[in-house]
Amino acid sequence: QVQLVESGGGLVQPGGSLRLSCAASGIPFIISYMGWYRQAPGKQRELVAATTSGGSTNYADSVKGRFTISRDKNTVYLQMNSLKPEDTAVYYCHARHASAYWGQGTQVTVSS
Numbered sequence: 001q002v003q004l005v006e007s008g009g010g011l012v013q014p015g016g017s018l019r020l021s022c023a024a025s026g027i028p029f030i031i032s033y034m035g036w037y038r039q040a041p042g043k044q045r046e047l048v049a050a051t052t053s054g055g056s057t058n059y060a061d062s063v064k065g066r067f068t069i070s071r072d073k074n075t076v077y078l079q080m081n082s083l084k085p086e087d088t089a090v091y092y093c094h095a096r097h098a099s100a101y102w103g104q105g106t107q108v109t110v111s112s
Helices: none
Strands: 003-005 008-013 020-027 033-039 046-052 056-057 068-070 075-080 089-097 099-102 105-109
Touching: 003 089, 003 099, 020 033, 020 089, 020 105, 033 068, 033 075, 046 068, 046 075, 056 075
Parallel strands: 008 105
Antiparallel strands: 003 020, 020 075, 033 046, 033 089, 046 056, 068 075, 089 099, 089 105
8 A cells, every 4th residue: 555654844934944755655666756735724735846757847836946846766855945934834745656645744834
């Protein structure tokens, strides 16, 4: 059974940084698509950043230049710099390879 385990969320002041990690287990091959989504209260879940096994990446316009997605096999990272209050949300790891999988979510709060 595939599991995605996230870590790294927390409370940070505006302008600060956080690094999220998501490790996939239970899958014996490289996952083709891994990404991070987020959902703020009262809003729809949205893509933050994603990467493929071929190395391509894409980012939401709102995070370009501030966030960086990377991966090492089936672990994906999200380095978040210059955080803003509007980045506050629950961040979810997502993986797709024939089927789709979601992590349990990790809270990121940007506040002074």
